[in-house]
Amino acid sequence: MTENMKKDAAAPETTPEKAPPLNAREEWTEFLKTAFIAVILALVIRTFLYEPFNIPSSSMKPTLEIGDYLFVYKPAYGYSRYSFPFGMAPIDGRVMDDGKLPARGDVVVFFNEHTNVNFIKRVIGLPGDTIQVIDGQLYLNRKLVPRETVGLKEVEEGGQKTVLNQYIQTLPEGAMFNIYEESDNGPLDNTEEYVVPPEHYFMMGDNRDNSQDSRVQSAVGYVPLANIVGRASFIFFSTNGKASLAEFWKWPWAIRYGRIFDDVEPIRPPAEDKKAEEKTSGTSLVKDAHAASP
Numbered sequence: 001m002t003e004n005m006k007k008d009a010a011a012p013e014t015t016p017e018k019a020p021p022l023n024a025r026e027e028w029t030e031f032l033k034t035a036f037i038a039v040i041l042a043l044v045i046r047t048f049l050y051e052p053f054n055i056p057s058s059s060m061k062p063t064l065e066i067g068d069y070l071f072v073y074k075p076a077y078g079y080s081r082y083s084f085p086f087g088m089a090p091i092d093g094r095v096m097d098d099g100k101l102p103a104r105g106d107v108v109v110f111f112n113e114h115t116n117v118n119f120i121k122r123v124i125g126l127p128g129d130t131i132q133v134i135d136g137q138l139y140l141n142r143k144l145v146p147r148e149t150v151g152l153k154e155v156e157e158g159g160q161k162t163v164l165n166q167y168i169q170t171l172p173e174g175a176m177f178n179i180y181e182e183s184d185n186g187p188l189d190n191t192e193e194y195v196v197p198p199e200h201y202f203m204m205g206d207n208r209d210n211s212q213d214s215r216v217q218s219a220v221g222y223v224p225l226a227n228i229v230g231r232a233s234f235i236f237f238s239t240n241g242k243a244s245l246a247e248f249w250k251w252p253w254a255i256r257y258g259r260i261f262d263d264v265e266p267i268r269p270p271a272e273d274k275k276a277e278e279k280t281s282g283t284s285l286v287k288d289a290h291a292a293s294p
Helices: 003-010 024-048 248-254 270-280
Strands: 050-054 068-073 107-112 117-125 130-134 137-140 147-157 160-170 176-181 200-204 228-238
Touching: 050 228, 107 200, 117 130, 117 137, 147 176
Parallel strands: none
Antiparallel strands: 050 068, 068 228, 107 117, 107 228, 117 200, 130 137, 147 160, 160 176
16 A cells, blocks of 8 residues: 555545534525515516506406406517606606507506506507597597497496496407497597597507596596506406405405416407517417406
């Protein structure tokens, strides 16, 4: 046995030294670091990619129900000051939009200057379009926008059961989505003729007789492109509101499991779907336009 081998054989085995346990102050510091990183990451995702948004009213039924929680896709049309928390970013107009613009039929979240809160509605009119509602029927550029009768639906409106007419509306480019109408002679069923200004959009709720939208000029009016926060993407959670936060034992029965991961995009024919994808970027899953609301 060589001299080196003898030394190695004689050398005692050593175990790696373990790091001393953290004291209370060090543990608290590590926790704060982790929490800070998590908050920064959440803010980055919320600002630049997806922002959660909950539905507080019935104006978008049957597409969206009270208690739905969805993600708004921020890069859909680029970024504006309202893409950032509290509208604090010093941005004039939109940036990083690559020419992407809202398409008819898109469901978007926008900042409403009349109320200083975010609204969610569907894009019906583009800049330069002429919009009018006559006897409950939508006219776009003085042409009737067809609707197909689905049938009567019993829904809850303001805590009471109401029977509404459900239709499938088809926009000129082919985008299809469900709408509700109480009747064709409500306060917003006969309007003036609206001409959408440049760089503005005309919004309407899918629950046509229960929606404050661009038809109400004093409350919403035409929506500037710069005010659009992003495009509604998909529902990630939904609750029927029958269980409070403290009533955890009721949670499993309050969740609308069938609505989770429902897409918010309208159904589009293949050619229009491709065109919309080129305009707005991102793919969408479509759902059956004849599906009854829960």
